[in-house]
Amino acid sequence: MSQAELISPLRFIARLPSNLPRLPRMLLGLYYTGIRNREKALSLGWALERAARLYPQRPAVIDEQRRLGYAEFNAWSNRLAHALKAEGVSHGSVVAVMLENRIEVLAALGALAKLGAIAALVNTTQRGKVLSHSLNLVKARHFVVGEELCEAFEEVRCELEDARHCYWVADGDSLADPAEAPPGWRNLMRLALGQPESNPVETGRVRLKDACFYIYTSGTTGLPKASILSHGKWIKAYGGFGHSGLSLTERDVFYLTLPCYHNNAVTVSWASVLAGGAAIALRRKFSASNFWKDVAHYQATCFGYIGELCRYLLNQTPCPEEQGNSLTCMIGNGLRPSIWTEFKERFGIERVMEFYASSEGNIGFTNVFNFDNTVGFSPATFAMVRYDLENDCPLRDHRGFLEEVATGEPGLLISEISPKWPFDGYTDPAKSEAVILRDVFKKGDAWFNTGDLMRSIGCKHAQFVDRLGDTFRWKGENVSTTEVENALGAFPGVEDAVVYGVEIPGTNGRCGMAALRLANGAQLDREALAAHLDRELPAYAAPLFVRLLEEVETTGTFKYKKTDLKKQAYDPEAVRAPLFARLPGDQGFRPLDGEIYQAIQRGEYRF
Known part of the structure; x- marks a missing residue:
């Protein structure tokens, strides 16, 4: 690795003046990411209510046919929350949510967050035994399922431990005409009719330590695991990505094509939107051929990506809509150095907010200062340590401690577990313990093993190298x-x-x-x-x-x-x-x- 790729203190300082206009938002973001008191009442529901209070008439959610303002969208989530509460959903209840990308999924997730319930975000491509495993794993007792996925759900319904509370959401504008649900289902939107539009009192009781989502992640065990994403981690994203990172405002439109069962969508993207009162424009499924038409239609200023999506766009024949487009920034992960510059130059992107994070982990990096080819900066305590690839384990020295690699050298990324950077882990305690390294640099310390090779490039910035394991x-x-x-x-x-x-x-x-x-x-x-x-x-x-x-x-x-x-x-x-x-x-x-x-x-x- 050449010195030119390292971020020296001088390069870092030289970048600071261009970020001065964003300084107030960056400091606010640091406040939210640095909160240590996990008993504090802050949550996704609080963030939605704050945005509705500050930007009541500004657009909150948009799709092909609908545009709802923040006050209207928040009122809809409130009606759903009161309806679900009447159905027995309360603080700590697990509700499986299976909908494709449409406004209804965000309204339902907002409602559950307000009640302190846990939304299990089911991968909409799962079928058969994998789907039944995912639903039983989290012991869900209520199920919110879109009409488009009812057939997949019905195939495994008999295998579920308790499937008495099943709520159907029509495909299309579910508010326009709450039709009769199929046998064995109840129409959730019909249940919400006539419910109060006021904010539920439960929202004020949801704390940072409470679970917000169960997000499924594949591991080496063969079947999906459910990682716990707390409201605390969501609020860290709200601060780190929303305020310190993108700093979107009520004039911005965020174009989202990533599926809402992904952490990138419901945490990174949605938190970034709510932090500044921006609008989120949803597309049911990603389409490379329609991407720039949608950007032009919504006048989108930002979009969420994964590296593969960027490659698809580069492979497309240039079209008129991409010329002089409205996009100024993007946020995601996996943008390869080999296409980084080409992508920015072809599409005129000013800021690439590349980040590194995992649903279960306790560390995140964000490219706050807009350097190229980096996952960015992390305020967390982390280290890159020597790793034995042949024996698949970290190397320990003669004292039994791990050894840090030099700056620019690949090593296993680990992050310290502390009150400020807690590890929420998985629903299975044994799987959580399996990814904790103990006695790392001193007796009694504990660090999260990310399972990823990274290199430190200076000034608390890093580059992603590769994944370990199976x-x-x-x-x-x-x-x-x-x-x-x-x-x-x-x-x-x-x-x-x-x-x-x-x-x-x-x-x-x-x-x-x-x-x-x-x-x-x-x-x-x-x-x-x-x-x-x-x-x-x-x-x-x-x-x-x-x-x-x-x-x-x-x-x-x-x-x-x-x-x-x-x-x-x-x-x-x-x-x-x-x-x-x-x-x-x-x-x-x-x-x-x-x-x-x-x-x-x-x-x-x-x-």
Whole structure:
């Protein structure tokens, strides 16, 4: 790494004058991120009510057909809160929420936050046993489900522990005509008719330490885990991203295409909007071809991204709408250094608010000072420590303590757990303990293990390097290798399945590749395998490459040895075994030869 990439004190000081106009908002943000008293009554519901008080007539939420002001939107959330309270939802109740991106999902989440209830944000692509597992995991007793997802819910309803309280939300303008719900459901919007529009008294009792959302994250266990996102973490985002970072105002419009079950949407994006009374414009699903038309239609000034989304936009043929567009800033994570400058210059983006955070973790970085190719600055106490990749563990010195790496050198990012930077963890205490490192630099201390390799680049700024462990990221989603291995193991003829992530040039993250050992005499039905994966897994989790193995190497603890497999990837020159690829648009896997491999390397296929 060259010195030019490091952020020296002089470079840092030189950047400060351009941020002086934002200084009051930045200081306000530091106040919210620095609150230590977790008993303090601050919450998402409080933030919504504050915005409604300060900006009552300004637009709060917008979609293709509707535009609601803050006072109107807050009143709607209040009616829903009173209706849900009458249905038995109270402080600490777990309510599963399954809706695609539309105004109703934000209204429902606002209502639940006001009551101090916990919204379990169900991934709308989950189906079958993964969906039933997610719903039972958090012991949800109330379910708010959009008409567009009722069929998926009904498929697993009989597997749920208690599914008596199910609320249907019509697809479309649910307020226009609260129709009769299907049998076994109650229309939530009809229940809210006639309810008080006043702010519930419960909102004033919701504290920073209380859980706001359960957000599902894939881990190495195979099935989703539910991480706890407290109101305290949401308020830190409100301060760090909303005030100190973007500093949006009531004149801004935030264009959101990321799904609302993602932390990036409901915490990072929505908190940034509420902090300044900006409007949030929702699109049901991301569309690269319609992106700039929407930006022009809404006159959006900011948008939320993941790295893959940015790559899709760069791959689009230039269109008239992108010229002189209204966007000035963007916030998200995963924007690769290889396209950072090109993206900013082509689309005229002034500020890239790249950040680093996780739903379960206790640390976040934000590119507050608008440097290039960095996840930004963190006020938290963190360190990058030496990591043994071969044995998959942090290195300890002769005293038993961890060792920090030098500035600019990759290391495992860890963050200290303290009253100011608490660790909320997962719903399963054992899984929470598994990611805590103890006796790190002194006896008795505790640090959160992020599982990510980072490098410090000076002035409390960092660059992301890579992820560790058995989870890789593709299409903006974390993919659990164990979950994919289990799905492959259920396919007829497969004796062993080893799954790992491999890189495709010109894409972000790693796509899935599987090494399979077949039963004696079994033949691989490539089209049937593809169909099986389509049924059992979300599209982003299905492997795109397959190789066959005669034997599978394991460690002494029976873990698959993946290092050599990852290195060989899908290169026919390195893989001396049958090798297959599923190219874009293919219904099955085709043999992968040198010609196809070189075409993939040249970027001739758009994965």
